[in-house]
Amino acid sequence: MKFRHAAAAITALLVMNAAAAQTAAPAKPASAPAPAATAEAKPGANAATDPATPGMPKAETPTAPAGAEATAALKPGDATAGQGKAAVCGACHGMDGNSTDPQYPRLAGQNEQYIAAQLAAFKSGKRMNPIMMGFAQPLSEQDMHDLGAYFATKTSLPGVADQALVDQGQTLYRQGDVDRGIPACMACHGPDGRGNPGAHYPQVTSQHAKYVEARLKAWHDNGTQSDDPHTKIMAGIAQKLDEKDIAAVASYLEGLHTNEPAAAAPATP
Incomplete structure (x- = not known):
């Protein structure tokens, strides 16, 4: 009788210990956790976008800035x-x-x-x-x-220059006036007045004298509020010109023409 009671007590104790052990131990995960090397972001990768990182969104294809696209297009x-x-x-x-x-x-x-x-x-x-x-x-x-x-x-x-103004206009265009700090116009616009495309200097040959005169007078009288470097240069030069200078240069430009270069003559033996 005592043996039966002892056996029953031992059995009950084993059952209680097993239940306690089952409650204390964490449940085994359905799948083994990723190794540390996999869970960590790869060197140089963005953990938030790297597609190899579990649970993270896929990396999006990088796009160029809008300005770069416009320039490229x-x-x-x-x-x-x-x-x-x-x-x-x-x-x-x-x-x-x-x-x-x-x-x-x-x-x-x-x-x-x-x-x-x-x-x-x-x-x-x-x-x-x-x-x-x-x-x-x-x-x-x-x-x-x-x-x-x-x-x-x-x-x-082609236009026609006023012959009475040609000499003065030509001198200012080709030589400037060192004493007054006026540079030669052709330094920027070229000896033939065709300008410089790379530097954004305009063609001035054959331009209407009245239009050129109006532009120079506006720069002379009002200067410029523009931050454009070319405009600042022209305003500074125009303010050193008097009315006769402006009229002469404008007239000279209207009569400034460029002939197509003639074919080179063959060399004589």
């Missing part, structure tokens, strides 16, 4: 595309860029880079002109280059 100006876009410009500047009204500049032969830069300045408000600002607003950067490419293919019609 910009192509050189297309003269053919620019011809269609230039229809609205023709009312003032002429369909071939040779305006008949001297208050509007001739664009024929003007370099693409300069035209595109000026249209961008009108659009941003850096260059103030109510009419041009309105036309420039809907243009994309590609439109501006296409327009520039179109007008660059056209030939500027």
Whole structure:
């Protein structure tokens, strides 16, 4: 009898110990945890985006900034595309860029880079002109280059200089005036007045004298509020010119023409 009671007590004790052990031990995970090398982010990887990291979102394909995309997408100006876009410009500047009204500049032969830069300045408000600002607003950067490419293919019609002003105008254009601190115009615009496309210096040859005179007088009288370095240079120079200087240079530019270079003569034996 005592043996039965002892056996029952031992059995009960074993059952209680087993239950306690089962309660205290943590449940075995359904799957083994990832090794430490797998759980940690790989060197150089972003733990929040690395697709190899369990439970983390997949890495997205990196995208270039919007500005970089726009720059990469910009192509050189297309003269053919620019011809269609230039229809609205023709009312003032002429369909071939040779305006008949001297208050509007001739664009024929003007370099693409300069035209595109000026249209961008009108659009941003850096260059103030109510009419041009309105036309420039809907243009994309590609439109501006296409327009520039179109007008660059056209030939500027020759003008006529006032012979009474030629000598003074030519001296200022080609030599400047050292005593007054006036540099030669051709230092930037070239000996033939065709400008420098890479530096955004415009073509000035055959330009309307009245237009040039108006621009120089505006810089002379008002200076400039623009932060454009080219405009600051021109305002500084114009303020050193008097009325006769301005009239002479403007007239000289209208009569400044560039003949196509003749073919080189064959060498004589």
